[in-house]
Amino acid sequence: MRLSTRNRLPGTITEVQKGDVTAKVTLQVGDNHIVALITRESAEELGLEAGQRATALVKATDVMILTDEGLG
Amino acid sequence: MRLSTRNRLPGTITEVQKGDVTAKVTLQVGDNHIVALITRESAEELGLEAGQRATALVKATDVMILTDEGLG
């Protein structure tokens, strides 16, 4: 299976918070943590849970660039 | 300055490829490389170039989750 999405960040799920319609999934990827907002349905169908290995995928058109830090 | 965008991946720019309207910016972030597609105008206004420290920003609604790897 091959996917056009270039950005793949393998890590470990640290938290899955399920709401009524959406779910927030947090991963630890190296020194960074990544938060994903997906549908609750997806989170349940994939059986996502803390401690599980997973990869965060991001399309190139969705990445912004920040320089000269200083972001609170 | 404080931004609602949760996902911040600090790294170093390894390549900036400018097209007529868009620009592709590649960063090394820990063990991963991240590709961003932005407008050429933005790349030039920020003076982005290889070797520069920069942070990739991604909104939580734009992150997908992949499990059981096997992605070519």
Add this chain to the structure above:
Amino acid sequence: MRLSTRNRLPGTITEVQKGDVTAKVTLQVGDNHIVALITRESAEELGLEAGQRATALVKATDVMILTDEGLG
């Protein structure tokens, strides 16, 4: 009225699930079903309900390509 968004998938709403802030709308489009995550406010203002004809719209920059299936 003319819209730059190229991808238009006409179908029939099969389910509208309203959360506190968001709403999940499922459409049947030919042999496929499409899930949209919109604000609850939008779902209510448009009066979306099962059985209604509607069109799913997707911007070209938001479409990814997968080849050699095998996706669970």
Add this chain to the structure above:
Amino acid sequence: MRLSTRNRLPGTITEVQKGDVTAKVTLQVGDNHIVALITRESAEELGLEAGQRATALVKATDVMILTDEGLG
């Protein structure tokens, strides 16, 4: 701090509606009102509340164009 995101709409927050996982933030920007769907976590960390000055940011790849109005 410099950001590649071109579209910046300074305004005033008129409403913050917090759900279990997401939050809907409404701003008045000139004659227009803008709705943002972000994570509840972001809304709380930024301490967003009605009356506060804030800027809506939108990536160029996320903007669509509509002509010959007539949109209900």
Add this chain to the structure above:
Amino acid sequence: MRLSTRNRLPGTITEVQKGDVTAKVTLQVGDNHIVALITRESAEELGLEAGQRATALVKATDVMILTDEGLG
């Protein structure tokens, strides 16, 4: 015709820059200018040109919030 996209910014096109695959469209919306990156095909089919009235559309999930300005 009714659309779930909440954010509608009516303005005037000030520039259309066509690349090989994409097109950058700039609008003046009140005191702000908005840049959209769409496909060249869309720009041509809509016959977009400077001086034309048009509306920028943005989905709520694509809007980020910035506070305490100071953004270069």
Add this chain to the structure above:
Amino acid sequence: MRLSTRNRLPGTITEVQKGDVTAKVTLQVGDNHIVALITRESAEELGLEAGQRATALVKATDVMILTDEGLG
């Protein structure tokens, strides 16, 4: 391999147009055609070409809903 992205539209590539940085890929999916804007690099790495079977993937947060057609 399992992916949180709910919307999967299997079809056949009818055209691949490569620009300097981006590529426009058109698929026929049932009675509809779908246009994807991806990086040229992705299109080349996946070896995308007309006649090939492929699936268009779209995240639920990127789908908008239109009712009472009348869209030019």
